[in-house]
Each structure stands twice: as structure tokens, then as C-alpha cells.
Amino acid sequence: MTSTYAVLSEGLEKRFGEVRALRGLDLAVAEGTVCGLLGPNGAGKTTAVRLLTTLLRPDTGSARVAGHDLVREAAEVRRRIGVTGQYASVDGDLTGRENLRLFARLHRVRGPAARADELLERFGLTEAADRPASTLSGGTRRRLDLAASLVRHPQVLFLDEPTTGLDPAGRARIWDAVRELKSQGTTVLLTTQYLEEADQLADDIALVDHGRVAHTGSPAELKAAVGAQAVAVVADADALPGAAAVLDRLTGARPSLDAERRTVAALTRDTTLTLPRLVRELDAAGVPLLDASIRPPTLDDVFLRLTDRAVAGTAEVAA
Amino acid sequence: MSALAYDGTVLLGRQLRRLRNNPGLVILTQTMPVTMLLFFGYVFGSALAMPGEQYRSFLVPGLLVATAANGLMTGMFQAAQDVHRGVTDRLRTLPVSRAAVPLGQAAADLVVTAAGTVPFLLVGLLVGWRVEGSAAAAAGALGLLLLFRFACTWAGILLGLLSRSEEAAGQLGSATFMLPLLSNAYIPVDGMPGWLRALAEWNPISALTTALRDLFGNAPVPSGAAWPVAHPVAGSLVWCAVLIAVCAPLAVRRYARA
Numbered sequence: 001m002t003s004t005y006a007v008l009s010e011g012l013e014k015r016f017g018e019v020r021a022l023r024g025l026d027l028a029v030a031e032g033t034v035c036g037l038l039g040p041n042g043a044g045k046t047t048a049v050r051l052l053t054t055l056l057r058p059d060t061g062s063a064r065v066a067g068h069d070l071v072r073e074a075a076e077v078r079r080r081i082g083v084t085g086q087y088a089s090v091d092g093d094l095t096g097r098e099n100l101r102l103f104a105r106l107h108r109v110r111g112p113a114a115r116a117d118e119l120l121e122r123f124g125l126t127e128a129a130d131r132p133a134s135t136l137s138g139g140t141r142r143r144l145d146l147a148a149s150l151v152r153h154p155q156v157l158f159l160d161e162p163t164t165g166l167d168p169a170g171r172a173r174i175w176d177a178v179r180e181l182k183s184q185g186t187t188v189l190l191t192t193q194y195l196e197e198a199d200q201l202a203d204d205i206a207l208v209d210h211g212r213v214a215h216t217g218s219p220a221e222l223k224a225a226v227g228a229q230a231v232a233v234v235a236d237a238d239a240l241p242g243a244a245a246v247l248d249r250l251t252g253a254r255p256s257l258d259a260e261r262r263t264v265a266a267l268t269r270d271t272t273l274t275l276p277r278l279v280r281e282l283d284a285a286g287v288p289l290l291d292a293s294i295r296p297p298t299l300d301d302v303f304l305r306l307t308d309r310a311v312a313g314t315a316e317v318a319a
Numbered sequence: 320m321s322a323l324a325y326d327g328t329v330l331l332g333r334q335l336r337r338l339r340n341n342p343g344l345v346i347l348t349q350t351m352p353v354t355m356l357l358f359f360g361y362v363f364g365s366a367l368a369m370p371g372e373q374y375r376s377f378l379v380p381g382l383l384v385a386t387a388a389n390g391l392m393t394g395m396f397q398a399a400q401d402v403h404r405g406v407t408d409r410l411r412t413l414p415v416s417r418a419a420v421p422l423g424q425a426a427a428d429l430v431v432t433a434a435g436t437v438p439f440l441l442v443g444l445l446v447g448w449r450v451e452g453s454a455a456a457a458a459g460a461l462g463l464l465l466l467f468r469f470a471c472t473w474a475g476i477l478l479g480l481l482s483r484s485e486e487a488a489g490q491l492g493s494a495t496f497m498l499p500l501l502s503n504a505y506i507p508v509d510g511m512p513g514w515l516r517a518l519a520e521w522n523p524i525s526a527l528t529t530a531l532r533d534l535f536g537n538a539p540v541p542s543g544a545a546w547p548v549a550h551p552v553a554g555s556l557v558w559c560a561v562l563i564a565v566c567a568p569l570a571v572r573r574y575a576r577a
Binding site: 053054055075078079081083085086087088089090091092093094095098102103105106107108132148 | 326329330332333336337340341404405406408409410411412413414415
């Protein structure tokens with residue numbers, strides 16, 4: 001059973017003084033897949049990664065990473081993982097090349113110099129190779145961090161918020177690198193605050209809230225569970241109730257009204273509700289429509305909806 | 320070669336490379352003792368009862384030990400930097416022997432200290448300091464000096480790993496310049512009030528300084544001193560052994576803690 005999961009944790013708990021950072025984290029990441037740990041700040045994502053990368057010891061619970069027990073076989077785990085996170089950094093006083101050589105040597109890679117050059121080439125770091133890492137731009141530095149965690153082809157790669165603070169181009173380069181790793185069979189556990197990032201990269205998403213996994217599923221399942229948001233902007237506040245009635249009929253959900261912005265919005269899980277249909281129905285009802293959209297759920301939508309359900313204890317979402 | 324020796328050597332190389340990338344810092348730390356020798360030797364020396372040349376001979380061993388005690392500051396600062404910039408965590412996720420990171424740091428520090436001692440002693444010779452005892456005793460003095468540096472670095476590493484932030488470590492580190500002031504490194508302690516003299520003589524820096532003065536033949540062991548100063552070589556060895564025995568295991572444990 002363990003052979004098919006690159007990461008398998010049961011009931012991981014971690015307490016810092018009064019704060020219960022993890023309250024029984026159960027996580028299963030199949031080999032060769034990308035799993036996104038999604039959740040707001042303080043949900044326990046980073047603590048989960050720090051536990052799974054041997055940086056912290058769990059209070060209770062157990063986990064196997066790359067086929068080895070996290071606590072009893074920590075050294076074996078460390079041989080098989082790569083870690084990139086805001087807290088696991090390269091040495092700013094060393095150049096890119098020196099950093100990669102250092103980590104290759106510590107990983108006992110044969111030919112550390114050649115391996116460093118290979119990674120510099122692959123991540124477009126040749127220009128940065130001989131500058132101290134502390135002088136590199138955010139995006140370049142992050143690529144160097146990623147390269148440093150790959151010196152010895154890890155079985156499981158942990159990426160803790162790999163693109164936080166990067167510009168779109170920098171983000172795209174990291175995403176490309178993650179896709180390439182996945183195509184080579186590396187298992188990736190990624191934490192992110194961006195739904196789009198999880199959507200782009202992850203096969204499965206584990207939604208983390210209050211120190212446990214509140215929900216798991218593929219990005220499509222997750223979005224289907226929350227649905228899209230149908231929005232109508234009307235010309236006149238008097239038209240709001242009319243628009244709301246149409247949205248109510250189409251979505252079956254209770255619309256929310258914003259009188260100041262003259263906007264009505266309702267969540268829908270009906271995939272047959274298209275924008276032309278929304279517009280036709282509103283127009284047929286005589287609503288003075290200025291703007292309309294059906295937009296995908298934001299992280300806020302997903303999070304509020306799914307964690308509310310999880311707290312309420314219903315299993316409806318898992319369908 | 321054992322894993323610890325291999326990892327330690329790689330990490331020693333890392334520290335030396337860091338210093339090579341920061342030549343300004345190296346020049347500053349290496350010229351500071353020379354500057355202090357010239358400043359103290361000629362400015363303070365002119366105001367003391369001791370003749371200038373005799374004071375400078377007295378001062379050279381004191382400054383050597385005071386500089387070695389800076390291992391506390393350097394060790395603390397480097398360890399705190401690594402902890403708070405995420406390098407320690409990166410290293411802790413690697414299959415690296417747990418003791419190798421602090422050991423590599425302490426060993427690299429020793430190499431730099433040994434190299435820095437040479438120009439300082441050359442300036443010492445220029446201002447009148449001499450080895451007045453045997454060559455073997457002088458070699459023993461240098462050995463003691465490096466052992467003390469090693470011990471201070473371990474204490475610094477422990478404090479750096481425990482530090483709350485880089486700034487806190489920096490502030491605490493710069494406060495350590497006070498330590499040699501309360502010892503016999505710069506001035507004889509005979510004139511101090513009894514309680515202050517006792518405090519100064521139980522400062523490890525005093526035992527080390529007295530041992531170096533004795534082994535170099537620069538000044539005799541003062542009479543009526545506290546035990547570590549009255550038996551300076553034994554006292555120095557005990558101080559170093561205690562510092563290393565306490566700080567090194569705690570630092571390694573702190574580093575490995577999960």
C-alpha cells in the first residue's frame with residue numbers, strides 16, 4: 001500500500017505552545033502526481049511541509065515519505081526529497097554556481113561541478129551563475145532555490161509557496177519547471193494560496209483548514225463543488241429585485257445584492273448556464289442590464305463554501 | 320572517510336568561500352586587532368606607569384586572547400544569519416551529518432583565525448614584542464590560543480542558534496567587546512578593588528592571557544591571583560574543556576532538534 005503513495009500521513013499533530021498548528025493531518029499523495037495543499041495563511045500548510053520534510057517532529061501521528069518512516073528513518077527520507085520554500089533558502093553569500101556545487105557535494109552527487117552547470121543551463125541561470133545569490137532578482141533567486149532542491153533527482157519535491165511574490169513571467173517559468181518534473185515522474189507536493197496555481201499544476205488538491213485536510217479532490221471536482229458565480233450589473237437600483245428573481249430561478253441559489261454597485265450575484269453549479277443564456281433571460285425579464293458575467297470561483301469562494309461545509313460536517317462535497 | 324568528516328570538510332569549504340566573497344569583512348576583522356595594538360600601545364601606553372615598549376609586550380598576548388574571544392561574536396553572528404535566512408533549514412533537509420554544519424563553521428573559523436594571527440604577530444614584533452621563552456613554549460601558547468578560539472566559537476554558535484533574530488544576535492555579539500575589558504588583557508588587575516579583581520581573574524580571558532604571557536616569556540605569573548590565573552596553563556585548558564564540553568553538544572542538539 002505504501003509503495004503507491006509518495007506521501008502518506010495519518011493523524012499528524014503539532015502544537016506550538018497553545019497553538020495547535022496541525023490537528024490530525026491525513027494526506028495521501030500518489031506517486032508521480034502533483035498535489036496542491038491549498039489554504040489561507042495560518043491554516044497549517046507550512047507546518048505540514050516542515051513536518052513532512054523532517055524539519056519538525058510530529059507530536060503524534062505518523063507518516064511515510066518516499067517509502068520511509070518520517071521519524072525513524074529521517075536520514076533515508078532526506079536522501080529522497082527536495083525542498084524549496086521561503087524558509088529553506090540557498091546561501092546568499094555564495095554564487096549560484098557555488099550553491100549548486102555545495103548542495104551537490106552534500107548530496108554526494110558524482111561530478112558536482114558538471115551537475116551544477118547542467119542545472120544552471122536548464123533553469124536559465126547561466127548569467128546569474130557567478131553572482132552572489134543575495135543580489136539576484138526574486139524570480140531568478142526562486143529558480144536557483146528550485147534548482148538547488150533538484151541536485152539529486154528527488155523522488156518527492158516539496159514546494160512551499162514557490163511563486164508567492166513573483167511576477168507573471170517568473171510564475172510561468174516555475175510552473176513550466178514543475179510540469180517538466182512531473183513528466184519525469186517526480187511527485188510534487190506544493191503549497192499555495194493561489195487557486196489558479198493549484199488549478200494549473202495539481203492533479204489533486206487538499207484543502208487545508210484549521211490544521212487538517214478539510215476536503216480533497218481534483219481541481220475540476222473542487223470547482224464543480226463550488227460552482228461559478230453569475231453576476232449581473234443593472235442600470236438602476238430599482239431593477240435589482242427583478243434581476244435577483246431571474247438569478248434565483250436560473251441558479252437555484254439565493255442571490256446576494258449590492259445596492260451601491262447595483263450588482264446581483266449568485267453561485268451556480270449548473271454547467272449549462274452560459275453567458276448568452278444568462279443575458280437572454282435577464283433581457284427577457286426586462287432588466288436594464290449593463291454588464292453580466294459568469295466567472296470561475298475565486299479562492300475565497302472555494303474556501304468559504306467548502307470549509308463551511310466541512311465545519312458543518314456534511315459529506316456532500318466529496319461527490 | 321566518515322560522513323561527518325566529509326560533510327564537515329564540504330561545509331568548511333562553504334564558510335571559506337563565503338569569506339572570499341566578502342573581502343571587505345575579512346579585511347576589517349583582520350586589521351582590527353592591529354589597529355587596537357597601535358592605538359592602545361601608543362595612546363594608552365603613554366599614560367601608564369609601565370614603559371611603552373614593556374606595555375606593548377604585555378599587550379600583544381592580551382590582544383591575541385581578546386581577539387580569540389571574538390569567536391563568540393563571529394560564531395553567534397554566522398549561526399544566527401544561517402538560521403534566520405533559511406540556510407540552516409535547507410541544510411537540515413539534506414542527508415548531512417547533524418554535527419557537520421556547526422563543526423564546519425567552527426573549523427573554518429579556526430583556519431581564518433590562524434591565518435590572521437600571523438600578520439598581527441609581525442606587527443607585534445615591529446612594536447617591540449618578542450618571544451622570550453622557548454620555541455616549544457611559544458608553540459604551546461599558539462595552540463592554547465586556537466583551542467580557546469574554538470571553544471568561544473562553539474559558545475557563539477550555540478547562542479546564535481538560540482537567537483530570536485539576526486539583529487538580536489548582532490547586538491548581543493557586539494556587547495561581547497566588554498568581556499576583555501574586565502580581565503587582565505589590557506591592564507594589570509592588581510590595582511582593582513578585591514571583588515573586581517576576583518571577577519576579572521575568573522574571566523577565562525585572564526587565564527588565557529596569563530598563560531600566553533608566561534609561555535612567550537613576556538610577563539611572570541602574578542602572585543596571589545585566583546586559581547585559574549595562578550595556574551594559567553591548567554586553568555586555560557580547564558576553561559576550554561568546560562566551554563567545549565557544554566556548548567558543542569548543546570549546539571549540535573539544538574541544530575538537530577526537530
